[in-house]
Amino acid sequence: MSSISASNDEEASAKAAAAIADSGAPTIFDKIIAKEIPSTIVYEDEKVLAFRDINPQAPVHVLVIPKLRDGLTSLGKAESRHGEILGNLLYAAKLVAEKEGILDGFRVVINNGPTACQSVYHLHLHVLGGREMKWPPG
Ligand code: TR5
DSSP states (O other), X not given: XXXXXXXXXXXXXXXXXXXXXXXXXXXXXXXXXXXXXXXXXXXXXSSEEEEEOSSOSSSEEEEEEESSOTTOSSGGGOOGGGHHHHHHHHHHHHHHHHHHTOTTSEEEEOOOSGGGTOOSOSOOEEEEESSOOOSSOO
């Protein structure tokens, strides 16, 4: 592992550790949805917002979030009633990949909980692409 990726790993772990625990409190994403904080929007409809990650891990790195969180601070909170929201997010991820020209190779990631480096407790999909992806992920 290079020193650059080691420091990225450490930074992500530190951010996850520092994140407000899964309390259900409003997050920075609520302010982005309300347009109180600017973001670079890639796709938006009445249920979903997709915007560029402020700290991109690939040439294309877009976050896809539900506008109505409905208790979904993380995927681990999902219940069967959330099926429509979850489906909308995945479909929006495909639309983002199409718009960004990466349909031939992209990755969708959900970090769930501190050990998976989740740092914002408002469910979100990371859509990553524009470079060769490695497997397994770190
Ligand atoms: O670590 P997880 O999976 O929870 O992902 C949270 C993501 O939100 C990280 O990739 C951050 O880089 C990203 N993030 C955090 C902020 C932010 C953002 N993306 C766009 N705009 C942002 N603003 C304005 N503020 C943030 N704190």
